[in-house]
Amino acid sequence: MAGLAFDTIRGPVRWVARGAAATAGPAARIATEKRAAGTVSFEGVSKTYRSASGAVQALDRIDLEVPAGTIFGIIGRSGAGKSSLLRTVNRLEDPTSGRVLVDGEPIAELDMAGLVALRRRIGMIFQHFNLLSAKTVRQNVALPLVVAGVPRAEIGTRVDEVLRLVGLEDKAETYPSRLSGGQKQRVGIARALVSNPEILLCDEATSALDPETTLAILRLLRDINRRLGITIILITHEMSVIREVCSNVVVLEQGRIAETGPVWRVFGSPEHPATRALLEPLIRGLPADLSARLQPHPAPGATAVLRITFSGQSTPDLASLAAAAPVRLLQAGIEQIQGHAVGRMLVAVGDAGPDAEARLRALGGEIERIGYVAADD
Amino acid sequence: MSPQMIDRVWQALLDTLFMVGVSAGIAVLAGIPLALFLVTSGPHGIFPAPRAHKLVGTLVNGFRAVPFIVLLVALIPFTRLVAGTTIGVWAAIVPLSVSATPFFARIAEVSLREVDAGLIEAAQSIGCRRRHILLHVLLPEALPGIVGGFTITVVSMIGASAMAGAVGAGGLGDVAIRYGYQRFDTTVMTAVIAILIALVCLVQFVGDAAMRRLRAR
Ligand SMILES: Nc1ncnc2c1ncn2[C@@H]1O[C@H](COP(=O)(O)OP(=O)(O)O)[C@@H](O)[C@H]1O
Ligand SMILES: [Mg+2]
Numbered sequence: 001m002a003g004l005a006f007d008t009i010r011g012p013v014r015w016v017a018r019g020a021a022a023t024a025g026p027a028a029r030i031a032t033e034k035r036a037a038g039t040v041s042f043e044g045v046s047k048t049y050r051s052a053s054g055a056v057q058a059l060d061r062i063d064l065e066v067p068a069g070t071i072f073g074i075i076g077r078s079g080a081g082k083s084s085l086l087r088t089v090n091r092l093e094d095p096t097s098g099r100v101l102v103d104g105e106p107i108a109e110l111d112m113a114g115l116v117a118l119r120r121r122i123g124m125i126f127q128h129f130n131l132l133s134a135k136t137v138r139q140n141v142a143l144p145l146v147v148a149g150v151p152r153a154e155i156g157t158r159v160d161e162v163l164r165l166v167g168l169e170d171k172a173e174t175y176p177s178r179l180s181g182g183q184k185q186r187v188g189i190a191r192a193l194v195s196n197p198e199i200l201l202c203d204e205a206t207s208a209l210d211p212e213t214t215l216a217i218l219r220l221l222r223d224i225n226r227r228l229g230i231t232i233i234l235i236t237h238e239m240s241v242i243r244e245v246c247s248n249v250v251v252l253e254q255g256r257i258a259e260t261g262p263v264w265r266v267f268g269s270p271e272h273p274a275t276r277a278l279l280e281p282l283i284r285g286l287p288a289d290l291s292a293r294l295q296p297h298p299a300p301g302a303t304a305v306l307r308i309t310f311s312g313q314s315t316p317d318l319a320s321l322a323a324a325a326p327v328r329l330l331q332a333g334i335e336q337i338q339g340h341a342v343g344r345m346l347v348a349v350g351d352a353g354p355d356a357e358a359r360l361r362a363l364g365g366e367i368e369r370i371g372y373v374a375a376d377d
Numbered sequence: 378m379s380p381q382m383i384d385r386v387w388q389a390l391l392d393t394l395f396m397v398g399v400s401a402g403i404a405v406l407a408g409i410p411l412a413l414f415l416v417t418s419g420p421h422g423i424f425p426a427p428r429a430h431k432l433v434g435t436l437v438n439g440f441r442a443v444p445f446i447v448l449l450v451a452l453i454p455f456t457r458l459v460a461g462t463t464i465g466v467w468a469a470i471v472p473l474s475v476s477a478t479p480f481f482a483r484i485a486e487v488s489l490r491e492v493d494a495g496l497i498e499a500a501q502s503i504g505c506r507r508r509h510i511l512l513h514v515l516l517p518e519a520l521p522g523i524v525g526g527f528t529i530t531v532v533s534m535i536g537a538s539a540m541a542g543a544v545g546a547g548g549l550g551d552v553a554i555r556y557g558y559q560r561f562d563t564t565v566m567t568a569v570i571a572i573l574i575a576l577v578c579l580v581q582f583v584g585d586a587a588m589r590r591l592r593a594r
Contacts, residue, residue, distance in 0.1 A: 124499070130493070134591075
């Protein structure tokens with residue numbers, strides 16, 4: 001990984017060894033032009049599965065735009081239709097009605113040759129990696145090029161390039177069964193990238209991995225997105241994954257879009273109950289001892305407990321906060337998502353004069369009085 | 378045993394090896410395409426052809442339901458058509474192949490069905506056409522199981538070939554029955570049984586070793 005630089009020469013992206021790039025010229029050569037290709041549009045996409053046990057509507061009139069070059073997250077409960085939606089992009093599943101467009105082109109009309117060509121522009125990685133056990137790492141990664149009839153010599157260099165990209169150059173001749181989960185997913189990524197796709201689909205790609213490996217794979221995906229400008233659409237049930245890498249997110253609930261938008265906005269001020277339910281594990285509740293002492297009405301000399309919610313519109317300014325009122329910080333969980341401060345703070349405001357709260361309000365953030373605690377606590 | 382008898386047993390061994398070898402070859406050549414057809418032509422397969430699927434499935438079951446000794450006789454007109462004769466080694470090879478092919482196809486089919494559907498999807502997602510899926514996914518992934526199934530097929534063919542004497546094809550079984558059983562020659566009987574056991578063990582050993590090698594990847 002470290003020894004690599006990326007270089008875009010009109011058309012397919014090429015990787016060059018850093019040494020070569022450094023001698024070749026200025027930094028501008030190394031910088032990657034973001035490609036415009038890689039847009040996906042869903043227009044009224046519905047999908048109904050019919051089986052012996054009856055019909056299941058997995059998707060219900062989905063309208064969604066995935067801009068080129070973004071990392072787009074799909075979240076939702078199990079069975080919400082996430083995989084069904086993702087799989088319409090490379091036509092592993094065909095919509096029952098509505099249409100999917102890739103770079104503005106409706107993909108339903110493609111014939112077999114067109115479909116194969118489309119799939120070569122769209123890589124996909126899977127939760128269980130789906131590597132061929134009878135082929136070595138090299139043969140697995142080479143397969144997309146082999147079936148595309150790419151000349152042998154070219155396949156060799158290209159496979160070496162992507163193996164280096166994912167950090168597996170020393171495992172080329174190994175069989176997948178000898179690799180760890182993280183290494184297997186790297187092979188999956190290499191295989192997905194070997195034909196220079198403009199879109200990468202990830203269906204729970206990190207769900208089978210431990211947290212540390214998950215983080216490494218996410219970094220790799222983010223790197224690929226930044227340097228190659230590949231659009232990434234990823235499904236996950238881990239909210240931290242979305243927070244870590246996605247720029248936009250769509251929340252599915254029973255085949256419909258519950259809400260969608262930039263991650264900081266959806267995570268900062270979730271509107272839909274489904275989103276709130278998904279984010280629940282990320283939100284810290286009241287500390288148990290505090291909630292036990294909390295009273296709904298002020299006793300004489302009581303301290304007001306306020307919850308200040310930041311949903312990305314403003315940044316908590318602690319100095320002004322302290323200047324506005326005599327506040328004591330009880331609990332805080334604020335994070336930066338795409339440069340927006342999102343989270344909540346719990347503060348106790350002594351001498352809860354009416355204007356103290358008004359002054360706090362002026363600082364931004366949404367203030368909610370959740371109760372009082374006795375002054376001597 | 379007289380040198381003559383040793384000669385006879387030796388010739389019988391060669392006949393058995395020839396009959397079983399050729400029939401096994403035919404069973405593979407015909408059985409694997411048949412198995413691939415059975416796996417891929419179902420309503421959710423990659424080459425859906427539900428009607429043909431059902432027809433072929435029924436046919437395969439039909440052949441498997443008929444005992445080999447019956448098939449041997451029932452196929453005589455067909456054997457004459459194909460082999461040009463109804464006696465001798467070639468006359469046994471036709472019914473042996475006809476009986477082994479559906480047997481092997483069903484076993485191979487099971488291994489092919491066990492290939493994870495996710496692998497087929499992954500192959501589709503990287504732009505594999507259907508023939509690529511057969512060649513790069515289904516066959517190589519199912520190979521260890523197919524090899525195991527082939528071993529079972531060959532072993533049961535060695536057993537079935539004992540009945541080939543009925544059409545004058547000779548072979549070990551024929552010698553055992555004619556000399557060992559009908560003429561009470563216990564030595565011949567024992568020798569033939571020992572050779573058959575050794576033969577089956579050898580086939581099983583080679584098959585298992587091949588399968589282990591394939592699985593070790
Ligand atoms: N091949 C299929 N046949 C029948 N029902 C299916 C099939 N695939 C998915 N479903 C159903 O469609 C719904 C959505 O599934 P899916 O898209 O896999 O959800 P998710 O990925 O969000 O868990 C579920 O109710 C599921 O049972
Ligand atoms: Mg799913």
